[in-house]
Amino acid sequence: MSTTAFGDFLRFYRSRVPLTQEELSERTGLSTRAISDMERGRTLSPQFRTVQLLVGGLGLRGEEAAEFTALARVSRVAGAEERPDAPFAVTSCSLPPVLIELTGRESEKKLLDGFAADASSSSRLQIAVVHGAPGAGKTALAVDAGHRLGARFADGCVFLDLRGTDAEPLTPDKAAHRLLRSFGVDERQIPADPDDKLSLYRSQLRDRTVLLVLDNAENEAQVRPLLASSPGTLVLLTSRRTMTGLDARHRLPLELLPLNRSVELLRAVTGPDRLDAEPDAAERVAELCGGLPLALLIAGNRLTSRPQWTIGHLAEQLEDERRRLSVLRAGDLQVRAAFEISYHQLSSAAATLFRRLALVTSPEVSVALAAVLVDDAEESLEELADASLLGISETPGRYTRHDLLHVFAAERLELDDDPAAVLKARTRLRHWLLDTATGAALFFDHDMPAERAGPVHDKESAARWLELELENWRGALRSAVAEGEHDRVLALAQAMHWYSDMHGVGELWREVFSAGAHAARRLGNAKGAAEQLNYLSWALYALCGRPHEALAVHEEAAAEPIDDTLTEAWNCYYGSAIRRRLGELEKAVSLGRRSVEEFQRAGYLIGENLALSLLGLMLHTAGDLGEAAEVQQLSVDQHRKAGGDDELLSMLLIRLATTLAAAGQVIAAMDLLDEAESLFHRHSNTAGTARVQHGRGVVLMDAGRFGEAREQLLAALGEARLSDHRVEIMARLAELADAAGDSAQAREYRVRALAECDRYDTPAVRVTAAKLVAALK
Template identity: 85%
Template sequence: MGTTAFGDFLRFYRSRVPLTQEELAERTGLSTRAISDMERGRTLSPQFRTVQLLVTGLDLRDDEAAEFTALARASRVVAVQQRPEAPFAVASSSLPPVLIELTGREGEKQLLDGFAADASASSRLQIAVVHGAPGSGKTALAVEAGHRLGARFADGCVFLDLRGTDPEPLTPDRAAHRLLRSFGVDERQIPADPDDRLSLYRSQLRDRTVLLVLDNAANEAQVRPLLASSPGTLVLLTSRRILTGLDARHRLALELLPLGRSVELLRAVTGPGRIDAEPEAALRVAELCGGMPLALLIAGNRLTSRPQWTISHLAGQLEDERRRLSVLRAGDLQVRAAFEISYHQLGPGAATLFRRLALVPGPGISSVLAAVLTPDAEEALEELADASLLGISEIPGRYTRHDLLHVFAAERLELDDDPAAVQEARTRLRHRLLDVATRAALFFDHDVPAERLGPVHDKESAARWLELELENWREALKAAAEAGEHEHVLVLAQAMHWYSDMHGVGELWREVFSAGADAAGELGNAKDAAEQLNYLSWALYALCGRPHEALAVHEKAAAIQIDDTITEAWTYYYGSAIRRRLGEAQKAVELGRRSVALFERAGYRIGENLALSLLGLMLHTAGDLTEAVEVQQRGVDQHREAGGDDELLSMILIRLATTLAAAGQVTAAQDLLDEAETLFRKHSNTAGTARVQHNRGLVLMDAGRFGEAREQLRAALGEARLSDHRVEIMARLAELADAAGDPAQARELRVRALAECDRYDTPAVRVTAAQLGAALRSR
């Protein structure tokens, strides 16, 4: 289709000003697409109002304006005389059918709608790349877009599978041949010469406005010759590769489906009755499929083809990692086969790293850990990311991996790698994780200086590494314990003492310090065994809510005969706290006094100050507020004089503030809580900040400042760490909801608090549970 005289003069006058199509559109109020169509002769009969807007926008005067208007009239006459019986349109029959409704991709569909809108308003070729892991549903999304959006383009939609995952993908000239046939070009008019064929393809596309879906692209070199300039056209590319070498206007990384949408897809395949009959089993199947649409489709197909099966039966099959990929197979649909295609296209270095990443237990992978497994890891990681076998994390230097790809990597590791080399890599990785975790934890130690090592060079980087690599170093510790590497285990457990004070959950520290105690026992070191048992007792009473178990562990530590005053002082320290949790206030005070005396005798000021603070808490519980304030103030003063650690100071400030508030010194208590929060925030300590907010909320509530109290307690709830604090916070928030006239909110909070009570076994929690139950029954 050629241009018209009107279109040629429009382009000439626009260029003379000069103006881009977008700028002329802004001047006239016309769309960029309309101006582009007139210049290319696609609009043969412009309306009189349109012409007048163009005359004004182009600043045409007198003869030029008259001539331009006459050309527009002549175009309308030609349009009437030459209008074909039916408008030309590219057939969309090349689009595969939509076999199942696209589920869980509403956000992605909206983005594609936006891409199509951008194309219609632009004079430049618009390219959108949809990339993602094997089985993520790229083709399904593109086909749905073709059927849904094709009508927006004057010449329809053209779909072509570039066969990028085949051993021999389509060459650009063969792809051009198929596209020319889709454009309606007669076979006899298609040149045999590849370059001439591509030239004809470009000229044909230049005169059309289409949605061109190029599915399953192999690489940039395959598609670049097919990206001819055509204003108004949108080229939608799908590929397992990111295709970073293309100058794409839009990119869409197709993520895996969240759990709720995964269940929706299962429902769409199997029908609602099956899912509604076994909702928990359906959730488990969705979890084991990891949000991968291909896996979910296969799982659904297996269920529909086997009506005798329960969903629980399928979930049981998928639980076994060694069978999971074999189960996810239905006819020619196979998750393993989809992965194998991408795996076999990798270079040797990337393939080796892909396999050995199966040794990393967690879903997050850092370039530092990858470098432990293979040389040239940086290059291999980038290749794996480009092939969508790894995801790119929001954190620089880190990558993500799908659960099913982890399972597949473990299979290939067993099939393709030398067992001796694998064992050596596994040991090397474990030792590296334990070493870095130990050194990172020492940045929180008040007694042992830390050393810089690789990714950890200060307290902030150490905290970040320990959190990001938690699952990996935790599994490394378990593996070391199983391997009998007692010294490695003990050294890490010892290093974690001070870090555990403000980070991590109870179950983590129960594992760590149990392993530490066992390792110390195997090594025959009585002092270390008592020390680790003390830490274990703390995790049990403070974080796990198991004071009776904690007492048994404490008594085991106390029974060990050692000649170490500081370790003995810590034993009394933890015993005091346990007795308080068990409701034995006087016994707690007695053990607290012994702890203070022993720390003082040893000259260990950090322990003495903490023990004074804890003794004050015991005295507070026993009802002696005067001495409680006195000993706690002494601990604070000594800590300040020594220039002690900010976070330890914050902890003892909270205890003192609580006692001062109970003694009626509310303003002084608030000042100390403000100081403690400032120090915790300085070190980005969210758990410490939550403790301040919790205690401030209680003080404000007792002062009748209910609105402020509610705000503080709500903020504390999400980060509350100690075993009984969450229960107390929710119970108090329920009281505030009652006071605010919101019985529904109060009931919800009490139900949640009561459920939380079941996790803990302390007298105080049992009393609270009884009160909560009574309150629920009375309403």
């Protein structure tokens, strides 16, 4: 059949309606020129989507529609046979070869597969933007897509490097010229005028279905003229910039590789035998490369080119931050050079902020924190994010930065910033973090009023800020200790007392209160030193499971030369808790009674109520449930009458509920636990909720309600803070598994509990450990 048959029938059906070419163009969205070329046989391979538009525009039905579609199919086959030259013959636009198999990007490949499928069924141009940090592997992903997906497009794949990171990126005019050559247009037919050239390019693309890969784009202005409408075509655009100005149907931010995929890529480059011989060192190299594919590729190449090296030797080289970027260099591949290109394209303000972010400890930064370092911080943060030198955090208003860019920023800070200005910025940041953390912690203080300060304005925002900025304010504390800023260190440690009761881990508070005690002593503040040592003893026995060490610190606190009733009350309070952990119940009860008396003498009701509740715990442990319930009920009643803090009340309720349950008053205990949980929920206190769930699980288990007990204990396990609670929870879960006949699950819980026991040194934990060992035999 002649390849002009399709054009003849198109003309016949159009005349039968009748429609002019212009009217059919309006109906179908196809250009008048495209319709004219098909009728004259100049377009020999109309695409399926084009044919479907014509069928609809001409109103064809049934056999006529089927015949018309079949004619188009025959025309495409015949047209391909009549065109001996490859449609994309220009070498500069050919798809680069795949030098190493793309590794660790399976999910991204699936997404690109979906983008290609969307393009085949869409009547509009499909644009997919792949953006990411320098060295993230954008080009490798695009080249892989070209080789895998090009055959799905009738006219194949066209690849063009737009040279967006070069000193002179391709202009739209030059890019259009190269693309026209790739379409087979003779050099003599390409207009010299840029506008005419772009018009010809658009007309050529309009009737083709291609996978058009535009790699390494500079900005939206460079690529927008190249985005001609072509149904069925997919434009795959890669750039370091996010290209937010483009109306892209699909966006794919290329994240850094997680550790397991980083090791896979290193294995692909280096070979499995070498990595299998040093798995730990290989994992460390992958960690130090920060998940950046370019860094991993360079590391692998260095190993393959130096067979005498061990992987451990390379890891040792990378450990030194000041040398790391120099080590990550192989031939013309350099991580530093990749970063420098993006850095030198920044505005002066954004470049300054980028460098000064090296002063920030955490890999995340907020707008408020960045504003301490530079003016107009939000605009600069957005510029850095658009350049993929920062990522966007899942928490609104925060930005992320990966390790190697932090190392590079530190280099540029030393090279490009005035040392005096850096010192001022460093000091300003440290003071802001310490002052803000101190103010935030005071929202949890039951004795001192807190005031709005910066990003913190109430208890909820304070809790959120302290958690999000933990790494930063902890780093600021360490710097303040090193700088001898004792006043600020002590102020922060004092403010953290009540906040620490429900937040943070043992090692954090061990560090904070140790620093506070040191600062107080350097300031000659004996009372402050005693307070901080008491808080430190609490962290040691309650959170770190080190009661012997806690006792030594507590005795230091008691030895401070002060005469203060309230401090003495706290000494007795913490001493009572420590003695209980050491199994010295008589001393624990005696100190508990004395702490109540001292708090009463001092007129400090909050302390009195806490001491009454703790005394009840001592009496409960000693077996006197009657008096235990009595003093704990008194603590609750006094706290309610005074209108005390909800979260403190919840802790008092949990202790009373535990005693009542032990005395057989299960219903009353459950009511108190329900009340405590509702109060903790009101303040989003997950640690407190876990303590309620732990207590409820024990009560339910003792009542024989095993299924409900297991549910509560499992919920508590993930958030349990106290040193002995996790051991008890897992031991209880093992017993429940035994009762359910699941010996494997029981064994797993006992092994985990035994491992947890190794972290703590208390008589009770040692007894539990012996029982666990016996049960495992």
